[in-house]
Structure formats: structure tokens, C-alpha cells
Amino acid sequence: MRIEKIELFHIKMPLKFTFKSSQTTLKHRETIIIKAIDELGNIGYGEVVAFNEPFYTDETLTYSKDILKNVYIPNVINKDMEHPFHIHLWSDPIYPMALAGLENALVDLYARRQKKSIMDVVFNEETNDSIYGGIALGDLDVESLIEQINLYIKHGYKRFKIKIKPEDGLNKLRAIREKFPHIQLLADANRSFKNGQIPMLKKIDELNLLCIEEPLYSGDFQAYKKLQEEMKTPICLDESIQTIEDLNTAIKLKVLKVVNIKVGRVGGLYYAREMIKLCRKNNIEYWIGSMLESGISKMLHVHLASLKDTYIPGDLSPSKRYFEKDLITPEITAENGIIIVPEGYGLGVEIDEDTIKDYTIDYKIIGGE
Ligand SMILES: O=C(O)CCC(=O)c1ccccc1C(=O)O
Numbered sequence: 109m110r111i112e113k114i115e116l117f118h119i120k121m122p123l124k125f126t127f128k129s130s131q132t133t134l135k136h137r138e139t140i141i142i143k144a145i146d147e148l149g150n151i152g153y154g155e156v157v158a159f160n161e162p163f164y165t166d167e168t169l170t171y172s173k174d175i176l177k178n179v180y181i182p183n184v185i186n187k188d189m190e191h192p193f194h195i196h197l198w199s200d201p202i203y204p205m206a207l208a209g210l211e212n213a214l215v216d217l218y219a220r221r222q223k224k225s226i227m228d229v230v231f232n233e234e235t236n237d238s239i240y241g242g243i244a245l246g247d248l249d250v251e252s253l254i255e256q257i258n259l260y261i262k263h264g265y266k267r268f269k270i271k272i273k274p275e276d277g278l279n280k281l282r283a284i285r286e287k288f289p290h291i292q293l294l295a296d297a298n299r300s301f302k303n304g305q306i307p308m309l310k311k312i313d314e315l316n317l318l319c320i321e322e323p324l325y326s327g328d329f330q331a332y333k334k335l336q337e338e339m340k341t342p343i344c345l346d347e348s349i350q351t352i353e354d355l356n357t358a359i360k361l362k363v364l365k366v367v368n369i370k371v372g373r374v375g376g377l378y379y380a381r382e383m384i385k386l387c388r389k390n391n392i393e394y395w396i397g398s399m400l401e402s403g404i405s406k407m408l409h410v411h412l413a414s415l416k417d418t419y420i421p422g423d424l425s426p427s428k429r430y431f432e433k434d435l436i437t438p439e440i441t442a443e444n445g446i447i448i449v450p451e452g453y454g455l456g457v458e459i460d461e462d463t464i465k466d467y468t469i470d471y472k473i474i475g476g477e
Pocket residue numbers: 164244296298346397398399400401423
């Protein structure tokens with residue numbers, strides 16, 4: 109396969125709700141959609157899931173765009189490639205979300221070219237035909253959280269993730285657990301608890317959570333190890349694990365029980381697969397995370413969440429929850445909280461380029477001369 113042309117669409121999608129975490133408030137989701145075209149006219153899409161501000165990791169969309177234009181895209185354009193993962197021989201994940209977006213576009217293209225599903229290209233193993241969706245809720249007030257959970261329980265959902273901060277996180281979780289004793293509940297603190305607030309964190313143990321994501325401000329592995337020794341709720345690492353080396357270190361230090369693997373954060377499907385292999389070898393639970401992206405990423409995550417040994421099937425719920433109009437046809441939908449994994453080639457859905465163009469605020473084309 110030879111990639112002849114790459115288009116970058118910097119898009120800005122209005123969110124249907126304001127999403128608050130301990131670190132940020134989002135009313136729009138900006139990402140970069142990458143469209144890759146090969147010498148036969150096959151097309152594949154990927155999404156760069158960085159944000160405008162470095163609240164989650166250091167990578168911002170400005171950095172992503174620069175490295176794509178100056179390094180990652182020139183490294184692949186007009187070269188013969190046998191497999192999309194060969195991109196990783198030529199480019200390092202300095203800005204992993206940029207590299208992942210490009211790699212994902214090449215994998216989607218390659219799978220469509222081979223008339224295979226993306227999972228058949230990346231994982232040669234049996235997967236589930238459907239997954240249980242779950243609802244990730246921002247840091248809302250207690251009344252709104254309860255209202256939302258009630259609503260989605262009526263729609264068949266059983267799993268909820270709540271964003272928390274030290275000031276009121278414990279009280280919110282207590283109120284929710286009291287009202288809903290049987291739901292599967294997770295919390296994500298996005299590194300907001302400082303040392304003095306650790307006693308409060310330990311009280312979360314009373315609430316029977318599936319896990320708590322990244323509670324500690326320090327992000328320090330030794331501090332996580334100590335905390336996990338003192339808590340029975342599994343601690344789930346997310347932003348602390350960016351590279352295979354991070355994961356290896358965490359495994360060696362016996363820090364880790366659960367890890368949230370995000371394709372963007374780790375530099376693409378190749379690295380995500382390596383991490384999954386490491387988790388399996390070391391009996392560590394893993395699951396596939398998301399970050400309010402368009403259906404181009406979220407559908408990829410639906411595919412990965414269909415692996416049979418994930419801890420939970422991820423932060424995945426219908427497109428319509430997030431956006432008036434998503435970029436894929438059909439959009440992600442759920443029936444009774446269950447999402448069907450599409451069967452077609454590549455991502456298994458069509459990409460709606462008119463909608464991409466409607467959301468585009470900056471455009472660049474490379475190659476194709
Ligand atoms: O896609 C979703 O609904 C989950 C959103 C989410 O938790 C998140 C959103 C933005 C940045 C970081 C995170 C996270 O998982 O830490």
C-alpha cells in the first residue's frame with residue numbers, strides 16, 4: 109500500500125452538555141480528523157484526540173498538528189508500506205495522540221483494502237458481537253447526577269462513571285450509592301487529590317466501586333502503591349501510563365490492578381495491543397477508555413471493547429448523547445444499554461464527510477500532487 113494523500117480536518121463539535129471534570133470544563137470538542145488515501149483510492153479515517161489545553165496530558169492540538177505536518181505525515185507519504193504498523197518504524201510517539209490518529213487512519217484504510225474488519229487486522233481472536241454501554245457523567249451537582257442516572261437506568265444502562273474532585277466527590281458518591289445500591293459505579297478523579305486529602309479517598313472503600321481512576325495529584329507510582337495497599341477499591345491508572353515503559357515500571361513495582369488503555373494516549377493500536385498483551389501476561393485488568401471524541405474514535409473503541417477479557421466495556425454510549433450530529437453513519441446507538449459491534453470492513457461504518465466539513469475550522473491537504 110502507498111499513501112498518496114492525507115487530509116487534515118481540524119473540527120469543532122458543539123457538545124450537547126457542558127462536561128466538567130476536576131481539571132477542565134468543555135462545551136465543545138475540538139479534534140483533528142485524518143483522512144488517508146492510497147494509490148488505489150482506498151480511504152481510511154482516524155482522529156487525533158488531543159485537547160486545546162494541556163489539562164489531561166501535555167499534548168495539545170497545536171503540537172499535534174505541527175508534528176503531523178512536519179514529521180509524521182512526511183514520514184509516510186508516498187512510501188511503500190506492507191502493514192500500517194510500519195509507521196512505528198519511522199515515527200516515535202513524541203506526541204502520541206497525533207501518531208495514533210494517523211496510524212488509526214492507515215489501519216482503517218488497510219482493513220478496508222483487505223476487506224476485513226479493523227479487529228481482524230489488529231487482533232486475531234474471537235470477540236463479542238455486542239457490548240454493554242456505560243454512561244460517563246461529568247462533575248454535576250448531586251440532584252442532576254441522580255436525575256441522569258435515573259434516566260439512563262430507564263434506558264437499560266447498568267454502569268456509571270462519575271467525575272469527582274476532593275471538595276465534594278465523596279459526598280456525591282455516597283448520595284448516589286444510597287439511592288442506587290445496585291448500579292455498577294466508577295469514579296474518576298483525574299489527579300485531583302493532594303496528600304492531605306488521602307484519608308477522604310480511603311472512605312470510598314465503603315461504596316463498592318468497580319475502581320477509582322487516577323486519584324492522586326502527584327501521579328507518583330510509589331504513592332499509588334502505598335494507597336492501593338491501604339484500600340480495597342482497585343485503583344485504575346489512566347494518564348500515568350503513557351508508554352510501554354510506564355506500564356512495565358508500574359507492573360514491576362506491583363502498583364497496578366487496573367489500567368485504562370486509551371488508543372490516543374498510548375500512540376495508536378500497535379501500542380495499545382502491546383499493552384494489552386503485557387496486561388494479560390501479568391494478570392492486570394485492562395479496559396478501553398475514551399475522551400468525548402467523535403464516532404470515528406468511539407467506534408474504534410467499541411471494536412476494542414469487544415475483546416472478551418476487558419474489565420469493563422469502556423465509556424461508550426450513543427452518539428446522540430454527545431452530539432446533535434456525529435461523523436459516522438450509522439451513528440452509535442444502544443438498545444437496552446447494549447451496543448452492537450458493526451460487522452463491515454474497517455471501522456464498519458461510513459464516514460460522513462459533509463458533516464466533517466460542517467464542523468471544520470481549519471483544513472490542510474498534504475501530497476496528491
Ligand atoms: O468519553 C467519555 O464520555 C469519558 C470522558 C472522560 O472520562 C474523559 C474525558 C476527557 C478527558 C479525560 C477523561 C478521562 O477518562 O480521564
